[in-house]
Amino acid sequence: MAADSQIAIDKREREVLVTREDTGLSRRKYLAAVTALAGSPMLAGCAGDGDSGAQTGDGTETGDGDGVATDTASGEPRPGGHLRTSLVSPVNHFDLHINGLMVASIVGYQSVEKLFEPNTDLELVELLATDVSISDDGLTWDITLREGAMFHPPYERELVAEDVVANFERILDEDVGSFRSLVLSAVDSMEATGDYSLRLELAEQQASLQAGLGGYFGIPIFSPEAIEEGNIRKQPVGTGPFVFEEWTPEDQITLSAYDNYWTEDRPYVDQVTIRPIAEASVLTTELTDGNLHMLHKTPADFKSQLENDDSVTVHETDGLGYRALHVNPGSTPTDGRANGLPTTDPQVRRAVLEAVNRTAMVEIIEGGLGTPTQNYFPDDHPWHVDYTPYTVEANPERARELIGESGFSEPVPITIISASSDPVLQQLGTITRDNLSQAGFEPDLTEYDIGTWVTEAEAFRYDVNVNYFAGWFHPDGLRAWIDPDGLTQMNYETENRDRIFELFDELNSTTDKSEADPLNEELQQLMIDDAAYVPMYHPRKVRTTRNTVQDFTVHPFHLAYRLDEVWLDE
Amino acid sequence: MSWASYAIKRGLASLVMLFIASIVVFGIVRLIPGDPVSIILGTQQGTAGAEEALRRQLGLDKPPWIQYIEWLTGLLTGDWGESIISGQSIERLVAIRYPRSLQLAFLGIIVAMVIAFPLGIAGAVRRNTAADYAAIVFSQVGVSIPSFWLGILLIFIFGGVLDALPPSGYVSFNENVVESLRYSVMPVAVLAVINGAIVTRYLRSEMLEELNKDYVRTARAYGHPSERIVGRYVLKNALIPTVTVIGIQVGWMVGGIVIIEQVFDYSGLGQLILNGLLSRDYPVVQIGILILAATFIVINLVVDLLYGWLDPQVKY
Numbered sequence: 001m002a003a004d005s006q007i008a009i010d011k012r013e014r015e016v017l018v019t020r021e022d023t024g025l026s027r028r029k030y031l032a033a034v035t036a037l038a039g040s041p042m043l044a045g046c047a048g049d050g051d052s053g054a055q056t057g058d059g060t061e062t063g064d065g066d067g068v069a070t071d072t073a074s075g076e077p078r079p080g081g082h083l084r085t086s087l088v089s090p091v092n093h094f095d096l097h098i099n100g101l102m103v104a105s106i107v108g109y110q111s112v113e114k115l116f117e118p119n120t121d122l123e124l125v126e127l128l129a130t131d132v133s134i135s136d137d138g139l140t141w142d143i144t145l146r147e148g149a150m151f152h153p154p155y156e157r158e159l160v161a162e163d164v165v166a167n168f169e170r171i172l173d174e175d176v177g178s179f180r181s182l183v184l185s186a187v188d189s190m191e192a193t194g195d196y197s198l199r200l201e202l203a204e205q206q207a208s209l210q211a212g213l214g215g216y217f218g219i220p221i222f223s224p225e226a227i228e229e230g231n232i233r234k235q236p237v238g239t240g241p242f243v244f245e246e247w248t249p250e251d252q253i254t255l256s257a258y259d260n261y262w263t264e265d266r267p268y269v270d271q272v273t274i275r276p277i278a279e280a281s282v283l284t285t286e287l288t289d290g291n292l293h294m295l296h297k298t299p300a301d302f303k304s305q306l307e308n309d310d311s312v313t314v315h316e317t318d319g320l321g322y323r324a325l326h327v328n329p330g331s332t333p334t335d336g337r338a339n340g341l342p343t344t345d346p347q348v349r350r351a352v353l354e355a356v357n358r359t360a361m362v363e364i365i366e367g368g369l370g371t372p373t374q375n376y377f378p379d380d381h382p383w384h385v386d387y388t389p390y391t392v393e394a395n396p397e398r399a400r401e402l403i404g405e406s407g408f409s410e411p412v413p414i415t416i417i418s419a420s421s422d423p424v425l426q427q428l429g430t431i432t433r434d435n436l437s438q439a440g441f442e443p444d445l446t447e448y449d450i451g452t453w454v455t456e457a458e459a460f461r462y463d464v465n466v467n468y469f470a471g472w473f474h475p476d477g478l479r480a481w482i483d484p485d486g487l488t489q490m491n492y493e494t495e496n497r498d499r500i501f502e503l504f505d506e507l508n509s510t511t512d513k514s515e516a517d518p519l520n521e522e523l524q525q526l527m528i529d530d531a532a533y534v535p536m537y538h539p540r541k542v543r544t545t546r547n548t549v550q551d552f553t554v555h556p557f558h559l560a561y562r563l564d565e566v567w568l569d570e
Numbered sequence: 571m572s573w574a575s576y577a578i579k580r581g582l583a584s585l586v587m588l589f590i591a592s593i594v595v596f597g598i599v600r601l602i603p604g605d606p607v608s609i610i611l612g613t614q615q616g617t618a619g620a621e622e623a624l625r626r627q628l629g630l631d632k633p634p635w636i637q638y639i640e641w642l643t644g645l646l647t648g649d650w651g652e653s654i655i656s657g658q659s660i661e662r663l664v665a666i667r668y669p670r671s672l673q674l675a676f677l678g679i680i681v682a683m684v685i686a687f688p689l690g691i692a693g694a695v696r697r698n699t700a701a702d703y704a705a706i707v708f709s710q711v712g713v714s715i716p717s718f719w720l721g722i723l724l725i726f727i728f729g730g731v732l733d734a735l736p737p738s739g740y741v742s743f744n745e746n747v748v749e750s751l752r753y754s755v756m757p758v759a760v761l762a763v764i765n766g767a768i769v770t771r772y773l774r775s776e777m778l779e780e781l782n783k784d785y786v787r788t789a790r791a792y793g794h795p796s797e798r799i800v801g802r803y804v805l806k807n808a809l810i811p812t813v814t815v816i817g818i819q820v821g822w823m824v825g826g827i828v829i830i831e832q833v834f835d836y837s838g839l840g841q842l843i844l845n846g847l848l849s850r851d852y853p854v855v856q857i858g859i860l861i862l863a864a865t866f867i868v869i870n871l872v873v874d875l876l877y878g879w880l881d882p883q884v885k886y
Contacts, residue, residue, distance in 0.1 A: 092849060093656045098611055098624075175623035177611060233657035248666055249656045250845055251740075251837045277738060277835045281722050285730040285737040421848055451604030451850045458608060 077551065081568035083269040085294040086283055090250040090276040094236040096220045097171055097178045102470060105216075105559045106296065107274055110255055111152065112222055112238030115143065115164070116214030118473060118557050122320060122381060124214040128159065128221060128239065138205040138511070145196040149239040150260045151223040159221065159239050161192035166224040180219050182480045183212035186508075205509040207516070208476035215473040216559065217480070241267040241564035250276060261564070268567035287312060293549050293568070296561060298542040300367025306544050315554035316542040318371065318378055320471030322535035323361070323428055327352050328463050329532040330491025336461025338413035338444070343463045346495065347406035349531035350390070352414070352464060354402060355439035356432055357394035362537045365427045370539040374528055376478060378538045378556075382513070383475050385524040390534075396439035403440045411442035417462040420447035428466035428536070436464075460491045470558040471538075475520050479504045481533060490533060496526040573875055580874070584867040591863045592645075592856070596638050599847070599855050606630070606654055606850035628654045641856065655851045663842060664857060670740055671838035674830075675823035677754055678761030679816060685766040690773030694781060694808075695800055705774050712767020717760050721833035724756045738835035757834045761827065765819045772815050776808035809880050817873035825862040 091104045096112060099105075115129035131144040149159040168190055171178045186206035193199045202209075213219060226237035236244050239262070242255035255272040275292075277283045280299030286292040288309055298306065298314060307314050327349040331341060342348045358372035372392045377384040391398060403412055414436060418429025426447060433445040443464075448456060457465050472478065479501070482492035494500075503523040510516050528534055543554045545566075552566045607624050625631045629640065644651050650660040685708075693705025729737030735756055741749040780786065781804055789799045828840040839858060846854035877884045 090845065093610070177621065177623060179611070231657075247656075247658070248837075249653070249658055249663065250841060251666070275739070275835065279722070279738075279833050279835070282725055282729075282738045282833065282835060285725055289729065289733055289737060291736065291739075449604070449848050451606075451609050451848055452602075454608050455604050 077265065077268050077567040078569065079265070079268050079270070079567070081269045081570055082271045082273065083294070083549070083563060083566065083568060084273045084275070084292050085563070086275050086277045086286070086292055086296060088276070088278055088283070088297050091247075091253070092249075093233040094244070094247075095233040096236065097167075097176060097180060097222070097232075100179055100216075102558055103276075106561045107253055108220065108236050109240065109559065109561075110242040110272065110563055111236045111240040111244040112220040113149075113240045114214060114218040114220055115145075116210055116218065118214055118555075118560060120317075120553060120555055122473065122556060124210055124473060127214075128164075129213075132210060134511070138207070138509070139202045141200040141202065141209065142193070143198050143200070145198070146262060147196055149262045150258075151225075151239055152237050152243045152258055155223045155225045155237060156260070160195045161198040163224050164198055164221055165190055165192050166227070167219060167221045170227060171219055179480075180217045183209065183217045183219060204505075206476075207508050207511045208474035211472075211474035212477070215477065215557075216470045217477070242272060252276075255563075263564070267564035269563070272563055287544060287546065290546065293546050294552065294566075295544045298544045300369055300542075303367065303369070303542060310547075312544050312546050314542060314544050315552065316369070316540050317554045317556050318380070319539050319541045319558065320378060320381070320556045321469055321558050322373065322376070322471065322538050323365070323424065323466070323468045324533060324535045325352070325356065325428075325432065326457075326462070326465040326467060326490050327532050327534075328460055328465070328490060329530065330460055330493045332491065333460060336415060336417075336456060336459075338415050338463050340408070340413075341463075342406070342408050342412045342414060344493070345406045345408065346529075346531060347402045348408060348412060351399040351402035351406070351412075351440065352436065353390045353531050353534055354395045355399040355441065356435045356536065358536050359393050360435075361428065361431050362539075364431060365424055366537070366539050369542055370537045372537045373535050376472060376475070376524060376527075376535055378471075383472070383520055385521050387521075387525045387528055389528060390531075394435050394439065399439035399441075410440040412440060413442045413444065414463045416443055416445040416464040416466075417453060417456050418445065418447050418466045419450045419453035421450045424468060425453070425466050432464060432466065465490075471556075474507075475523055476504055476508055478523075478527065482527075492530075492532060494530040494532055496530050500526050500530075573878060577871065577875065580871050584864075584871070587867060588860060588863060592642060592860055593638070595856050595859045595863075596634075596641065596852075599850070599852050600634060602847070602850070604850050606852065609849050610655060630654075641853065645857070645860075650857055651853045653846075653851050653854050655849045655854075660853055660857050663854065664839070664861060667837060667839045667842045668861060669742075670836065671824045671827075671840065673743060673750075674754065674757055674761065674827070674836065674838060675820050677758045678765060678823050679820050681758055681762035682764075682766035682769055682819070683816070685762060686769035686773060689766075690770045691777060691800065691805065693770070693774040694777030695796075697778070702774075705770055709767045709771040709774070712763045713771070715763070717764055717827075718829045718833050720763060721756065721760050721830055724759060725833070728756060738833075740836050753836075757830050757836050760830055761823055765823070768819065769812060769816060773808060773812045776811055777804060780804040780807045806880050810877060813873055813876050813880065817869045821862075821866040821869050824865050825858075 087103045087106065089103055091107055092101055093099055094104055094108050096105055096108045113128050115127060116124045117127045119125050126146075128146050128149055129143050130146050133142045134140070145159065145161055145164065147158075151157055151159060168184060168187070170176055171180050172184055172187070186202045186204050186209070187200050188203040189201045191199055221238060222232050223237040226232050226235070231237070234247060241258055241261045241263070243258045245254040245256050247253045253274040255274070257267045257270050261267065277286065280302055283292070283295055283299060284302040284306065287295055287306070288311060290311070303314060306312050328337070328343050329346070329349060331344050334341065343352070353374075362368060362370040362372055371378065374388045374390055375385060400410065403410060416429055416433055416436075419425040429445050429447060433443040436443040456462060457467075482490060483501075500523060503519050503526070507516055507519045507523065541554050541556055541558065543552070545552050548568050548570045550567050550569050553562065555562065606628070607621050607630065610624060611621065622631070629637060632640075641651070650664070652659055653663065689701070689705040689708055692701035696702055725737045728735040736753050739753055741753050743750045786799055786804060789803065790796070825840045825843060827838070828844045830836070831838045831841045839861065843855055843858035843862070845851070846858060
């Protein structure tokens with residue numbers, strides 16, 4: 001209290017006369033004290049940054065909650081409070097260098113940061129990096145790092161370029177086996193050229209490097225000491241806005257605001273609790289009762305109920321991610337496949353894509369909250385290609401024609417795999433089976449538990465597999481999905497394969513968008529024609545917050561859940 | 571043999587059973603298709619060497635019998651190891667989950683008995699009356715109703731509409747007794763309805779059987795009051811099979827109520843084992859199932875000892 005009283009505010013001038021440095025208080029305590037001393041009359045007079053209706057990007061807000069938050073909110077972010085939010089499934093571990101599970105990244109990125117990240121317009125912007133300079137030949141990348149980014153306790157030291165190099169080296173260590181190594185696959189050597197600068201020398205041009213570093217495969221920078229001590233699987237330590245405090249698996253995760261976070265004033269809330277709650281009705285009740293402030297994912301069946309609730313606001317925007325079908329074009333293995341390997345025939349694969357009803361998928365799985373597609377990038381994305389050769393809704397007649405052209409006779413046997421423990425994958429599998437059974441196929445669906453499904457998918461023991469992905473920031477990302485040296489999601493033996501990989505290389509050799517556009521267009525058209533890996537729809541991103549949650553922005557990228565931006569008007 | 575000697579003998583036999591159970595569990599979890607290494611690396615796994623390295627790091631490259639001996643040695647020396655998925659200490663995970671499951675199971679069975687005993691007894695003693703019909707309806711409805719549906723209904727009414735109880739979550743008994751009980755009310759109510767229905771049905775039917783026996787007729791002929799006949803003889807005899815059922819129900823509630831735990835976000839031992847199975851977290855599953863087995867053994871022992879009290883003719 002004695003320290004707090006050192007802060008004096010001239011309420012007439014509305015200026016803080018004593019700075020934080022003068023008081024010796026931590027930034028958070030200082031802000032809390034300033035807010036308390038200033039009082040609500042001052043804050044009420046401020047214009048509304050906290051306007052809940054001021055959704056950025058393509059985001060929209062619905063519900064009776066609109067405007068309520070604006071009326072009560074002061075507009076000026078207030079520090080403090082305990083934010084309680086939820087995820088629909090639990091996290092398994094936090095070593096994000098090897099864990100691709102989305103919920104792990106959503107939580108982990110509150111504590112650990114990448115060099116770049118996407119903004120709501122899906123442009124890559126600087127996070128731990130502040131500048132990138134690329135040599136004329138595209139082979140030397142000089143990256144300047146942010147000064148003043150501090151690792152969390154117990155290490156509490158400034159991030160320097162050596163730390164980034166150490167993280168990159170771990171990613172490239174074959175014994176670690178990070179899927180993120182693909183981002184650095186063209187890197188020939190790297191070195192810290194100063195405390196805040198590093199240089200990457202590439203063996204070949206990689207125009208997608210920045211997109212890679214900021215997207216799904218972006219490399220989170222952990223404290224090298226925490227890596228060394230082997231703790232990051234259960235306690236990620238980075239430079240992010242929140243310190244990872246405690247984790248009880250499948251129960252709850254506790255984060256606390258990091259006082260020395262490099263973005264002044266952020267995060268606003270003192271503490272965050274994240275609980276995995278799978279049951280939709282419980283999620284909704286917890287939110288409307290006020291036990292949760294935010295839902296990371298809004299159950300589609302409850303959206304209209306929430307929109308009619310005065311105490312909450314539903315935020316939504318088009319999503320970058322997609323649900324997709326893998327139609328196995330590979331001739332090996334034969335285990336788990338239908339006799340005669342029908343999906344090795346491109347006409348059969350196209351018949352599969354003609355048979356499925358994308359609109360029904362959106363309606364049944366997402367409650368209508370999504371956009372049927374055949375494209376890897378949503379309509380407003382800079383890399384979107386408007387190419388839709390297949391019928392959006394099921395066209396069984398066309399599917400039968402294609403089967404006839406293939407030489408196979410009806411009904412064509414076909415195996416489908418999905419995961420019973422994941423509702424989206426399970427429903428994708430069921431709808432696909434039902435659609436195929438009405439279009440000249442004899443589908444055999446096997447629903448595995450998630451562990452077995454992963455094993456079967458990796459071994460390509462299927463004719464059709466279902467999957468989803470968070471989305472790309474550069475078409476080169478698609479290479480990872482089909483490259484046998486990449487993530488090896490499928491055995492991509494198709495007639496267009498060689499040309500597709502040539503196009504990936506050509507795309508990577510230019511940063512000139514106008515030069516890249518025709519290459520991108522040809523690439524995506526060939527992949528869609530190959531009918532081996534084609535998106536079904538882009539689900540909309542729907543988040544719900546209580547009206548006391550201010551400045552929340554729904555992000556089209558699934559992994560971006562910026563809790564440091566929000567504050568509580570309570 | 572005294573009950574104490576019997577308990578010691580049963581305890582030693584239980585250790586042998588646990589040892590056998592440990593071998594069975596260890597073997598079975600490894601027979602399930604799927605690989606923890608694949609799950610840790612996810613579908614985005616990178617180099618082929620990564621799998622080998624991780625397998626080596628987790629000790630999964632060793633022959634199964636060496637893995638078993640190492641695991642058993644750790645178990646006996648108090649080092650239960652870590653979850654191979656989350657890296658968390660298994661002692662910690664169990665210390666958090668097991669008390670929750672025990673709390674839910676014991677509260678559930680106590681409330682179930684509070685409902686079932688009056689209903690079951692009244693239903694048998696006053697056949698074809700309102701009390702009997704209430705017992706029949708309750709036991710039929712309780713057995714038929716899906717637990718998840720009842721749970722969601724309670725959440726909707728008491729958590730949502732009335733806003734009287736927390737819809738999900740858990741507060742430790744040590745932290746706050748009142749809050750702990752508030753969080754337990756709805757899951758306990760679901761368990762009490764389901765288990766109460768089963769116990770009501772058993773008790774009513776056992777009571778009816780006893781009431782038709784000769785000794786009851788004789789006792790009545792001697793002019794013993796009905797309350798005394800029912801309370802002292804009939805109920806005690808009817809309790810022997812009922813106690814067995816109650817014992818099985820308690821054991822089931824400690825580890826088998828995953829759906830209820832899921833609905834109320836009340837993470838107990840059952841959910842720990844299930845998620846361990848789904849992610850092929852071998853050490854967690856092994857310890858979890860062994861604890862469940864030990865719980866069943868202890869409950870069965872208690873039930874066996876109760877037989878002697880209920881029926882002095884039972885010899886140990």
